[in-house]
Amino acid sequence: MAANTHTVTNQAPPLVGYDVFTADRALTEGVERHVAPELLDGAREELAELGRAAGSAQAQEWGVQANENPPKLRTHDRYGNRIDEVDFHPSWHRLLGKAVSAGLTNAWGRPAGHVRRAAGFLVWTQAEAGHGCPVSMTHATVPALRTDPALAAEWEPRLTSEVYEQGLRPAALKAGSLFGMGMTEKQGGSDVRANTTRAEPLAGDGEYLLTGHKWFCSAPMCDGFLVLAQAAGGLTCFLVPRVLDDGTRNVFRIQRLKDKLGNRSNASSEVEFEGTWARRVGEEGRGVRTIIEMVAATRLDCVIGSAALMRQSVAQAVHHSAYRSAFGGLLIDKPLMRNVLADLALESEAATTLALRLAAAYDADTDEERAFLRLAVPAAKYWxxxxxxxxxxxxxxxxxxxxxxxxxxxxxLLRESPLNSIWEGSGNVQALDVLRALQREPQALNAFLQEVGKARGADHRLDGAIKDLLTELADLNGIEARARRLVERMALVLQGSLLVRWAPPEVADAFCASRLGGDWGTAFGTLPHTLDLASVVERARAVV
Structure with a gap:
């Protein structure tokens, strides 16, 4: 029997049974801003349905179960036959199935598809982030496959399908397929040109056998993978199916699953290839160029995924503070706690606003927007x-x-939070990518400056930050050693310009005063006390 010593009081109720989409004002306003009026009602309806699912007790329980019961590797069956299968808890499949059926693997060619998918990804991954890995890679595979029209015609309908079918079978027999990737190797990591996996051509056009390894192969239960290997012409991109057309298993030896800090529900593996059948994607020696569009799309998902983690954590903090009393009043009404919450809310809103702006650039697909993305994606991914x-x-x-x-x-959420800064290139990789674009693609800088310039004259602190950024860009001495500082300033100026144009005045004022005006401490909760912080906090509150 429970001890009858006290009554439980002053505890916040669970944040459950709410619409994750509709409760997020920064997100809903972003969708309204970037989706055409004739599509808006439909977009709102589908996102609200997904938001209610994400905020339900059921989805939250699926997330807990998927993380408490991580995937298990089975290398052999009971008779000693090599099978290389990964078993997942049923909750993982339920989460993944919902993501696929909600269209989160399909933005390409759909009206406002990237904005709608980005908003959905931000909403649904708040229920559980780990299953977002195969969702992201499947979505990002499409532009890489389009370099080979025959491969795209065969695989794109499966990748963009809203039907989830688990289990290893020939992809042609499944209504929908998922994709992973394998690029990095032990000796090279991010330096993929140091890869040693070999590709030997076969008689069939574009067919090869691969021999080598991959140090990180994400989501090894997928139906196919994009991998990099050394062919006669240099580093080349290949498609590796898990099951061949005749129903036999391709050679795909899973050596072990990684024991990771977070992302526990998702399987990350080390794999060996030995005579593994593969189909070339793109030209020999053009592997990086072929796969770069996939990398860019998954980098955007790193931004969206981080925005989702930030939003869920801030929603939890504000919700708790709205119910918890201490020292004579609610925490949310205490000036110092309000300052902390407002500072957190600014960070979350700036991330969400930037993520949707990048998605909208994908939808526009003009020369100018593509040039803008060339700088904005790695800068946003970094920051x-x-x-x-x-x-x-x-x-x-x-x-x-x-x-x-x-x-x-x-x-x-905390264990998950460092992942996106590492996946698809850590901070230094992103900063160096920005430098490459600055040095080789002047149109990218022009597009970036035109974007931030749309808010010039609206806030003196933003104007000053733009001027300082131009000064930094004009001085290329020792640029690599100070690349992180430069990319940080670019990201902050871009976020500031977007908030000045689109956010409520109290949000834009607080962001510019702290992030651009120099009056910001090293910890959260150091915003100028004269700002309208109560409105900033109330805007971030998720009302059940």
Whole structure:
């Protein structure tokens, strides 16, 4: 029997049974801004349905179960036959099935498809982030396959299908397929040109056999993979199916699953190829160029995924503070806590607004927008993913000891938070990519400056930051050693310009005063006290 010593009071109720989409004002306003009026009602309806599912007790329980029961590798069957299968908890399949049926693997060729998909990805991954990995890679595979029209015609209908079919069978027999990737190797990591996996051509046109390894192969239960290997003409991109057309298993030896800090529900593996059948994608020696569109799309998903983690953690912090009393009043009304919450809310809104702007550029698909994305994607990937971990950690602290306990859900968000800064190239890789674009593609800088220039004259702190950025860009001495600082300033100026144009005045004012005006401490909660912080916090509140 329970001890009858006290009555439980002053505890916040669970944040459950709410519409994750509709409760997020920055997100809903972004969708309204970037989706054409004739498509808006349909977009709102589909996103609200997904939002209610993401905020339900059922989806939250699926997330807990998928993480408490991580995938298990089965290399052999009971008779000793090599099978290389990964078993997942049923909740993983339910999460993944919902993501696929909601169209989160299909933005290409759909009206406002990238904005609608980005908003859906941001909403649904708040229920559980790990299953977003195969969702992201499947979505991002499409532009890489389009370099080979025959491959695209065969695989694109499966990749964009809204039917999820688990299990290893020939892809032609499945109503929908998922894709993973394998690029990095032990000796090279991000330096993929150091890869040693060999590709030997066969008699069939575009057919090869691969021999080598991949140090990180994501989502090994997928139906196919894009991998890089050395052919006679140099580093080349290949499509590796898990099951061949005749029903036999391709040679895809899973050596082990990674024991990771977070992302526990998702399987990341080390694999060996030995006479593994593959189909060339693109020309020999053009592997990086072929796969770069996939990389860019998954980098955008790193921004969106980090924005989702930030939004969920901030929603939890504000919700807790709205119910928890201490020292004579609600936490949300205490000036210092309000400052912390407002600072967190700014970070979250800036990330969401930037993510949707990038998605809208994909939808526009003009020369100018493609040039803008060339700089904006790596800059956003660098900065937003870097800001994710401190944001989640501070939000956890808002719950005190309760936040440090697994049942709150915040520890899982915290363990997940560093992932996107590493996946698809860590901070240095992104910063160096920005430098490459600055040095080789002047049209990218012109498009970036035109974008931030749309807000010039609206805020003196933003104007000053743009001027300082131009000064930094004019001085290329020692540019590599200070690349991180330069890319940080580019991302902040871009976020500031978007908020000045589109966010409520109190949000834009607080962002520019802190991030661009220099009056910002090293920890959250150091915003100028004269700002309208109460409105900023109320805007971030998820009302159940």
């Amino acid at each position: 937003v993913t870097k800001r994710c971990t401190p944001t989640v950690a501070e939000a956890l602290e808002c719950l005190g000891g309760n936040g440090y306990v697994e049942e709150s859900g915040l520890p899982r």
